[in-house]
Amino acid sequence: xxxxxxxxxxxxxxxxxxxxxxxxxxxxxxxxxxxxxxxxxxxxxxxxxxxxxxxxxxxxxxxxxxxxxxxxxxxxxxxxxxxxxxxxxxxxxxxxxxxxxxxxxxxxxxxxxxxxxxxxxxxxxxxxxxxxxxxxxxxxxxxxxxxxxxxxxxxxxxxxxxxxxxxxxxxxxxxxxxxxxxxxxxxxxxxxxxxxxxxxxxxxxxxxxxxxxxxxxxxxxxxxxxxxxxxxxxxxxxxxxxxxxxxxxxxxxxxxxxxxxxxxxxxxxxxxxxxxxxxxxxxxxxxxxxxxxxxxxxxxxxxxxxxxxxxxxxxxxxxxxxxxxxxxxxxxxxxxxxxxxxxxxxxxxxxxxxxxxxxxxxxxxxxxxxxxxxxxxxxxxxxxxxxxxxxxxxxxxxxxxxxxxxxxxxxxxxxxxxxxxxxxxxxxxxxxxxxx
Amino acid sequence: xxxxxxxxxxxxxxxxxxxxxxxxxxxxxxxxxxxxxxxxxxxxxxxxxxxxxxxxxxxxxxxxxxxxxxxxxxxxxxxxxxxxxxxxxxxxxxxxxxxxxxxxxxxxxxxxxxxxxxxxxxxxxxxxxxxxxxxxxxxxxxxxxxxxxxxxxxxxxxxxxxxxxxxxxxxxxxxxxxxxxxxxxxxxxxxxxxxxxxxxxxxxxxxxxxxxxxxxxxxxxxxxxxxxxxxxxxxxxxxxxxxxxxxxxxxxxxxxxxxxxxxxxxxxxxxxxxxxxxxxxxxxxxxxxxxxxxxxxxxxxxxxxx
Numbered sequence: 001x002x003x004x005x006x007x008x009x010x011x012x013x014x015x016x017x018x019x020x021x022x023x024x025x026x027x028x029x030x031x032x033x034x035x036x037x038x039x040x041x042x043x044x045x046x047x048x049x050x051x052x053x054x055x056x057x058x059x060x061x062x063x064x065x066x067x068x069x070x071x072x073x074x075x076x077x078x079x080x081x082x083x084x085x086x087x088x089x090x091x092x093x094x095x096x097x098x099x100x101x102x103x104x105x106x107x108x109x110x111x112x113x114x115x116x117x118x119x120x121x122x123x124x125x126x127x128x129x130x131x132x133x134x135x136x137x138x139x140x141x142x143x144x145x146x147x148x149x150x151x152x153x154x155x156x157x158x159x160x161x162x163x164x165x166x167x168x169x170x171x172x173x174x175x176x177x178x179x180x181x182x183x184x185x186x187x188x189x190x191x192x193x194x195x196x197x198x199x200x201x202x203x204x205x206x207x208x209x210x211x212x213x214x215x216x217x218x219x220x221x222x223x224x225x226x227x228x229x230x231x232x233x234x235x236x237x238x239x240x241x242x243x244x245x246x247x248x249x250x251x252x253x254x255x256x257x258x259x260x261x262x263x264x265x266x267x268x269x270x271x272x273x274x275x276x277x278x279x280x281x282x283x284x285x286x287x288x289x290x291x292x293x294x295x296x297x298x299x300x301x302x303x304x305x306x307x308x309x310x311x312x313x314x315x316x317x318x319x320x321x322x323x324x325x326x327x328x329x330x331x332x333x334x335x336x337x338x339x340x341x342x343x344x345x346x347x348x349x350x351x352x353x354x355x356x357x358x359x360x361x362x363x364x365x366x367x368x369x370x371x372x373x374x375x376x377x378x379x380x381x382x383x384x385x386x387x388x389x390x391x392x393x394x395x396x397x398x399x400x401x402x403x404x405x406x407x408x409x410x411x412x413x414x415x416x417x418x419x420x421x422x423x424x425x426x427x428x429x430x431x432x433x434x435x436x
Numbered sequence: 437x438x439x440x441x442x443x444x445x446x447x448x449x450x451x452x453x454x455x456x457x458x459x460x461x462x463x464x465x466x467x468x469x470x471x472x473x474x475x476x477x478x479x480x481x482x483x484x485x486x487x488x489x490x491x492x493x494x495x496x497x498x499x500x501x502x503x504x505x506x507x508x509x510x511x512x513x514x515x516x517x518x519x520x521x522x523x524x525x526x527x528x529x530x531x532x533x534x535x536x537x538x539x540x541x542x543x544x545x546x547x548x549x550x551x552x553x554x555x556x557x558x559x560x561x562x563x564x565x566x567x568x569x570x571x572x573x574x575x576x577x578x579x580x581x582x583x584x585x586x587x588x589x590x591x592x593x594x595x596x597x598x599x600x601x602x603x604x605x606x607x608x609x610x611x612x613x614x615x616x617x618x619x620x621x622x623x624x625x626x627x628x629x630x631x632x633x634x635x636x637x638x639x640x641x642x643x644x645x646x647x648x649x650x651x652x653x654x655x656x657x658x659x660x661x662x663x664x665x666x667x668x669x670x671x672x673x674x675x676x677x678x679x680x681x682x683x684x685x686x687x688x689x690x691x692x693x694x695x696x697x698x699x700x701x702x703x704x705x706x707x708x709x710x711x712x713x714x715x716x717x718x719x720x721x722x723x724x725x726x727x728x729x730x731x732x733x734x735x736x737x738x739x740x741x742x
Contacts, residue, residue: 091704098493098709219685270599271579299547326496400704408689413599 039333043077048105104333105244110318114396122322132338144356156320160353162287163385170299176205200266202282209274214286228253230308243427314389486713518698526673541624559618601691627661656739659703
């Protein structure tokens with residue numbers, strides 16, 4: 001007769017439960033404020049998340065990193081630049097944070113700047129930057145820092161202030177017998193209406209698409225800021241507490257856009273993708289840093305954004321680099337950031353990422369670094385562009401706003417949409433989130 | 437012997453052998469148990485634990501709030517919409533999938549010419565990568581894409597599939613059905629081939645028509661497989677995510693935001709890991725309830741050969 005096994009079964013279950021609880025223990029790293037880095041016991045590996053996959057840009061980063069490692073071999077042994085695809089960049093970044101795998105440094109989109117800055121996840125960089133010899137913190141444009149400051153602290157460095165511009169395919173436009181946008185800029189007639197007409201005619205002629213607002217895709221609506229700027233419209237007011245989608249300027253701007261898509265066929269409709277840099281569109285609104293995607297397979301030019309009824313409004317996209325307090329070595333990371341963005345390296349990076357440094361914002365400096373664009377293009381588009389520009393919409397509750405507004409605006413992207421009604425619904429849905 | 441139980445030498449040896457067998461048995465299953473504990477039980481317990489907290493990843497706050505997340509679920513209009521969307525999607529998918537799989541299996545069972553090609557054609561989507569499948573469909577569903585091109589040939593003006601609320605849902609259901617119908621078809625085919633030919637012969641001799649035979653002989657005999665397929669398909673339908681993310685992003689509006697997608701948004705877009713964990717628990721309860729419901733109902737309609 002075998003002894004009964006109940007005690008053993010109980011023991012088995014207890015072991016499983018104990019294993020469960022043991023494995024469920026998790027810990028997160030916490031960091032302190034950043035200051036002068038103490039020499040670590042062994043050189044650390046730094047990791048910076050970026051959203052560019054461009055080989056030339058990454059090679060440039062590696063070059064700068066190697067120079068830093070050569071000078072500071074006791075602090076840092078390697079710097080890895082990890083590319084996360086742009087579409088899901090912020091989501092992937094917060095997932096890394098959730099998993100306790102925070103990168104040392106990360107690029108941050110300006111729309112999410114208020115959220116990140118106010119969260120306490122980023123380290124205050126001001127002491128480090130002020131303390132770094134030869135950094136020249138006052139060379140930075142105060143207006144460029146606005147989004148990244150909270151009180152006295154500076155929580156991310158706006159390393160890229162890339163103006164939006166209009167790239168045009170001169171081959172296609174000429175073939176359609178349309179006026180050259182550069183000429184229209186000279187004569188002061190470069191308006192959104194002109195851009196729409198040229199795009200519609202060129203698309204009809206070539207069978208390809210007309211004007212593409214890059215990265216919009218009828219989903220990332222904040223990229224329409226480059227269009228509605230010409231009408232002086234904004235999605236919400238200065239302090240982000242009041243929805244202004246229903247204001248007359250915005251209604252006019254959205255009506256213009258809606259009609260340009262569905263009536264004039266000047267822009268590709270929802271669901272149709274076209275890449276200007278592959279030669280599939282007549283013109284595109286995108287950031288100047290995309291110039292590196294040009295492969296000279298067609299004739300092109302770059303001109304400032306067209307003027308709307310209210311005038312011409314420059315828009316810049318900013319990207320900041322921040323140091324996470326949750327990372328393992330925030331002090332060393334901040335020190336590397338100070339090096340990465342000092343005057344010398346900012347000049348090297350200026351080819352793709354216009355720095356917020358007044359001393360570097362002139363056509364000559366930028367021309368040396370960016371062979372693809374000529375002096376006039378750089379002066380008109382980049383230098384002038386950064387000076388009088390506004391940033392894309394940003395808000396401390398941007399993630400929820402982005403999703404809610406996107407869902408509401410979906411009703412707008414049909415031929416028979418009632419623009420005013422849709423915008424009214426948008427404000428109704430967005431207002432509670434703005435007040436949160 | 438004073439007190440105690442008298443145990444013979446033979447019994448002692450027997451107990452020792454039993455103990456060793458027992459130890460070996462546990463050692464054999466230990467790896468599987470460890471895997472199950474690590475990848476199933478632990479996450480389940482952790483998610484239930486997280487659902488009792490408010491956890492903002494960015495701000496690094498992890499605050500115990502008890503049942504607050506669950507109270508929030510009751511008052512959340514977004515969740516109610518998501519549940520409705522899930523209902524439409526699941527019902528549409530399960531009905532279409534099972535009916536189509538059964539029809540295809542019956543056709544394949546006729547052993548008409550071209551059976552092997554037909555079977556391969558419908559089974560290959562099952563083994564193709566999900567994302568590759570979805571990306572190909574995203575091109576087909578474009579307003580100027582393959583589907584509308586084909587419809588234009590027959591003189592029909594196709595809609596912008598992924599941009600209309602109803603058409604987007606239909607498109608998603610069809611994409612998912614074609615991905616998995618092959619598997620259900622093979623399961624039904626195996627079941628059909630288990631139906632004894634003599635019963636069909638006898639019924640035919642008694643004058644029963646094809647439909648009568650199907651209803652009264654085939655269906656009851658394959659009902660265990662129908663139960664299995666329906667459980668698998670219902671559970672699977674509540675877990676569909678990749679197609680929605682790639683094709684519609686939950687849109688247009690929120691019409692294709694099913695429960696899984698809603699919970700993904702809460703966790704990974706809005707950084708509300710606590711609330712998302714509560715939603716995960718809700719999803720688990722729903723799936724469990726539906727499975728138990730189907731399992732319990734088997735006595736009523738699944739034919740048992742006793």
